[in-house]
Amino acid sequence: MSLALFATVAALALVMAYYNGFHDASNAISTAITTRSLPESTALAMAAILNLLGALLGLLVITVSAQWALQLLGLTRLAEATSADPDLLGWALVSICLVTFGWEVATWWVGMPSSTWHAFYGSALGASVAVGAAAAWDHLAMMLVASIIGPLLAAGLSYAVMHAIIALGRHELLRIGHMRFAQTMSAGAVATGHGMNDARLPLAVIAVAAASAGMSMSTAVSFMLPVAIAVAAGTLMGGHRIIRTIGRRLTDLSAAQGLAAETSAAATVGAAMAGLDVPISTSHTLASSVVGAGLAQGPRHVRWPVARSMVIVWLATPVVTAVCAASLTGVLLAII
Template sequence: MTPALLALVVLLALAMAFVNGFHDASNAVSTAITTRSLRESTALGMAAILNLLGALLGMLLLAVTAPWALHLLGLGELAASTAGTPDVLGAGLVAILLATLCWELLTWWIGMPSSTWHAFYGSVIGASLAIGAAAAWDRLVVIVIGSIVGPLTAVLVSYLVMQGILALARDERLRVAHLRFAQTVTAGAVATGHGLSDARLPLAVIVVAASVSDLSFGAALPMMVAVAVAVAAGTFLGGHRIIRTIGRRLTDLSVAQGLAAEGSSVLSMSVAIFGLESPVSTSHGLASGVVGAGVAVGPRQVRWRVARTMVAVWLLTPIVTALLAAALAGVLLELG
């Protein structure tokens, strides 16, 4: 891969890390902001620091190698088919990153939470087909399962947690101050888990680009730290449009509901990262948790029109990004 193309891939990976923080990580504290358990500036600052620490911790726990990165990203077939032409792989990476970034910015603009992982995997399928490589259909299975099982699990767990909180509240065993403290803890846990999970994505892209450019991991190591800083910087700015959707548009969120939603999100992330070793969407988990907590209070508490729009965005994510990445890859190959 030429130095200029490598630099472009690294730049786009860092941009994706920043937009990911801006788009997703602030969702971790959206419920705490809405219920006024934390001031907005305090919540975003806390989320930024914990995302940075979570990302750095994740790097320490990983055996970062090219095979690991290719497997995580679903790029094994694409890398194998372009083994003798690293610039073609570089063009594919550029198309994948651009498609993912475009979808992230569009969904932020319309205020809808969406999964960066699903957008990236959809882009990989589209770019692979455009280049003539076998598509990572196994990743499509992951997307489908994640889009169905993940949100349904989050809804169920949040519903049960909320029922437990309501039962304790009736016995006057819980006070609002207790709930606010617990919500601060769970918001911090979601932010840390997001850094631990999502920083792997741009990290793996840079590792792949460095490996085909004959650079050692030691040479790319400063970029890994830059990824963590980029995620934290994006988090600190906060994606306010999506915060409003999760905190206000889905339901009139209470402190107890916010705690239930964040608790279910923490549980789903923990199972996915440490149990199944698979990526998980913070946005899907938290938004579904908010719906589950709302249903526990009463189905009419949930604004189902907003929820349906949100699910439609989730289902469209891999389809739109696959088409966009395929088109971008075709244009880049023609220009190359």
């Protein structure tokens, strides 16, 4: 891969990191903002700082290598198929990053939470098909299983936690001040977990590009801080359309529901990072937790048309991104 193409991929990875923070990480504090546990500016600043710390912590504990990056991104077969022409892999990465970024912009515009990981995996599938590489169906299957189990676990846990909060409140063992403090702490945990979970994606893209360009992994390691800063900077800007969907359109969120949702999301993301090889979507997890908390107070407390639209976007993500990436990769290869 040429130096210019590597620089292009690295720049797109940083843009993707920034928009990932803008699109996803703001979800972490959407409930705290909606329930007025924290002022919006304070909540966004807290989330940005914790995303930065989480990203650095998550990146510092991994051993950056080409094999790690390819396995994480599901690009092993694509790399093998393009080993004789590194530039081909570079253009495929350009296509994948552009489509992933484009899907994030589209879902932000309609105010729907969606997974950056799922968009990336779908794009990788489409790009692989376009260059004639074997698709990583096993990796995609693992992602789909995680995307089903994760939200269901989060919703179920949030439902149970909400009932526990109701019981404690009934006996006056948990007051509104306690709930808002605990919600702030749990929102911070989700923000930290998001940084640890999602900063790996852009760094892995850079690691794959560096290896293809014949560079040492120290080049990719040098991007750790820029990636973490990009995620934090995006978080600070705040994806307000998605915050509004999770905090107001999906249900009329109370402090108790916010606490249940944030606590359950933090626990689910933490457990997934410890026990799964496939990253879990923080967006899906938190949104499902909000649904579970609302459902604990009765089905009428959830706005099901909004929830249905959200699920449709989730299901469409890998399909639409795969088609778009296959088309864009084909166009790029025809031009070059």
